[in-house]
Amino acid sequence: MADNHEKIATYIRQNEKYYIQRLAEVVAIPSVSGEAARRPDVFRMGEWLVNELKRLGASVETRAPGKQTLEGKELDLPPVVLGTYGTDAKKKTVLVYGHYDVQPAFKSDGWNTDPWTLVEDSQGRLLGRGSTDDKAPVISWLWVIEAHQKLGIDFPVNLKMCFEGMEESGSEGLDEIIYAEADKYFKDVDCVCISDNYWLGVEKPCLTYGLRGISYFNLTVSGPGKDLHSGVFGGTVHEPMTDLITLMSKLVTVDGKILVPGVYDDVAPRTEAEDKLYQNLAFKLDDIHSATESKTTIFDTEKEVLMARWRNPSLSLHGIEGAFYSPGAKTVIPAKVIGKFSIRTVPNQEPAKITELVRKYIESEFAKLKSKNTISVDCGHAGKWWVADVNHWNYVAASKAVQKVFKASPDFTREGGSIPVTLTFQEALKKSVLLLPMGKSDDGAHSINEKIDKRNYIEGINLLSSYLHEVGVVQV
Numbered sequence: 480m481a482d483n484h485e486k487i488a489t490y491i492r493q494n495e496k497y498y499i500q501r502l503a504e505v506v507a508i509p510s511v512s513g514e515a516a517r518r519p520d521v522f523r524m525g526e527w528l529v530n531e532l533k534r535l536g537a538s539v540e541t542r543a544p545g546k547q548t549l550e551g552k553e554l555d556l557p558p559v560v561l562g563t564y565g566t567d568a569k570k571k572t573v574l575v576y577g578h579y580d581v582q583p584a585f586k587s588d589g590w591n592t593d594p595w596t597l598v599e600d601s602q603g604r605l606l607g608r609g610s611t612d613d614k615a616p617v618i619s620w621l622w623v624i625e626a627h628q629k630l631g632i633d634f635p636v637n638l639k640m641c642f643e644g645m646e647e648s649g650s651e652g653l654d655e656i657i658y659a660e661a662d663k664y665f666k667d668v669d670c671v672c673i674s675d676n677y678w679l680g681v682e683k684p685c686l687t688y689g690l691r692g693i694s695y696f697n698l699t700v701s702g703p704g705k706d707l708h709s710g711v712f713g714g715t716v717h718e719p720m721t722d723l724i725t726l727m728s729k730l731v732t733v734d735g736k737i738l739v740p741g742v743y744d745d746v747a748p749r750t751e752a753e754d755k756l757y758q759n760l761a762f763k764l765d766d767i768h769s770a771t772e773s774k775t776t777i778f779d780t781e782k783e784v785l786m787a788r789w790r791n792p793s794l795s796l797h798g799i800e801g802a803f804y805s806p807g808a809k810t811v812i813p814a815k816v817i818g819k820f821s822i823r824t825v826p827n828q829e830p831a832k833i834t835e836l837v838r839k840y841i842e843s844e845f846a847k848l849k850s851k852n853t854i855s856v857d858c859g860h861a862g863k864w865w866v867a868d869v870n871h872w873n874y875v876a877a878s879k880a881v882q883k884v885f886k887a888s889p890d891f892t893r894e895g896g897s898i899p900v901t902l903t904f905q906e907a908l909k910k911s912v913l914l915l916p917m918g919k920s921d922d923g924a925h926s927i928n929e930k931i932d933k934r935n936y937i938e939g940i941n942l943l944s945s946y947l948h949e950v951g952v953v954q955v
């Protein structure tokens with residue numbers, strides 16, 4: 480196996496240009512799940528995966544998750560792509576998951592280059608929307624298959640792949656498919672691996688065993704029957720924006736404390752064992768300063784920053800639909816505005832309870848305004864937090880793979896982001912789920928100038944391959 484590891488690693492390094500060119504191909508497909516106009520591109524990206532899987536000899540099935548209403552239009556949800564490579568009863572079966580949709584991106588947001596054209600800069604960074612989240616990790620599974628074929632090396636496991644196109648928009652319909660297929664398509668799965676998050680810092684690889692959940696809210700304030708002239712009607716009507724901004728200002732303090740009563744009640748108390756976890760991690764305040772390109776952190780110690788990210792809930796205000804936001808000076812009173820905010824949830828918070836607390840609080844604050852406008856509060860999508868057992872052989876195998884590829888033992892980390900399907904896999908399949916990130920903390924996922932470092936991409940392919948080989952030799 481040692482020889483195979485070296486052979487594969489050498490082959491992958493030699494084919495760096497090919498892998499970059501293939502990444503450029505998929506970055507050029509603007510598969511934004513959150514924009515109705517981009518839905519055909521999400522489908523196109525799904526088809527790209529289907530075709531590549533077929534080219535590599537995998538058997539491919541798709542599942543249609545149904546329909547959704549977005550921007551007033553009824554749209555088909557993009558397919559869940561299911562690929563199977565190998566069905567040898569003597570081998571372990573590894574299920575890998577990733578998503579082929581991406582966050583929106585506009586050059587005018589502040590990108591230095593066109594978000595849909597992969598650009599390699601002088602520092603070896605591969606810039607483009609979806610480069611790190613999650614296109615490079617998803618296609619890397621394909622390159623692992625291809626490298627084995629080119630080298631004539633026996634594939635170490637049976638691989639089942641599940642790629643979805645709605646992760647950035649709440650994974651609509653996916654849970655139902657996983658539960659329905661638990662005893663069918665996913666029947667023989669022994670463990671699950673997801674590559675869709677980031678190293679804690681920029682130097683050291685990590686394995687991730689926990690995620691926060693997310694409850695995403697829409698707070699709608701409606702008033703006049705149409706947008707109004709502020710010179711004619713300003714001061715005469717209750718303005719939806721004024722109500723909305725008043726309500727949104729009551730959700731969270733400037734230092735991140737959530738103001739919704741009861742929201743902290745179910746947060747798990749800290750333990751001594753947990754306190755020790757924060758020691759000796761490869762994480763410095765400089766890492767968050769470079770990742771945020773600022774020194775705007777609320778906390779001044781690494782431990783407080785990590786606790787805020789991993790084990791405490793947070794509430795972020797994201798935007799206002801219907802508000803005037805363009806350059807210029809339009810003197811409008813918007814008739815209806817929708818405030819968007821989300822709460823990242825942690826053990827042992829329950830999404831249903833969080834929704835009720837938020838609704839009750841906003842309604843009581845709105846009543847105090849004595850406005851004649853109307854409001855509605857709804858939770859657009861919610862996914863639960865997840866924590867895994869790091870002593871499982873799945874983690875041991877991944878740890879050995881990291882050691883082989885990076886000559887370092889990984890940190891064990893939790894993550895502030897959310898991948899709700901992680902918990903679904905754990906609960907529906909009753910198997911260990913591992914997060915094996917490829918990218919770094921400063922990759923700028925969801926932000927402008929998103930990138931993955933060339934080294935992380937290329938060695939990431941190696942890492943996924945080594946991980947499969949380590950799983951292949953596990954005796955249980």
Ligand SMILES: C[C@H](N)C(=O)N[C@@H](Cc1c[nH]cn1)C(=O)O
Pocket residue numbers: 612646647648649675676693695895896897898924
């Ligand atoms: C961690 C993962 N790569 C990610 O970015 N997840 C998103 C999921 C999401 C949920 N609602 C919208 N997007 C995230 O954590 O924001």
Ligand SMILES: [Zn+2]
Pocket residue numbers: 578612613646675
């Ligand atoms: Zn992602």
Ligand SMILES: [Zn+2]
Pocket residue numbers: 582612647924925
């Ligand atoms: Zn994402």
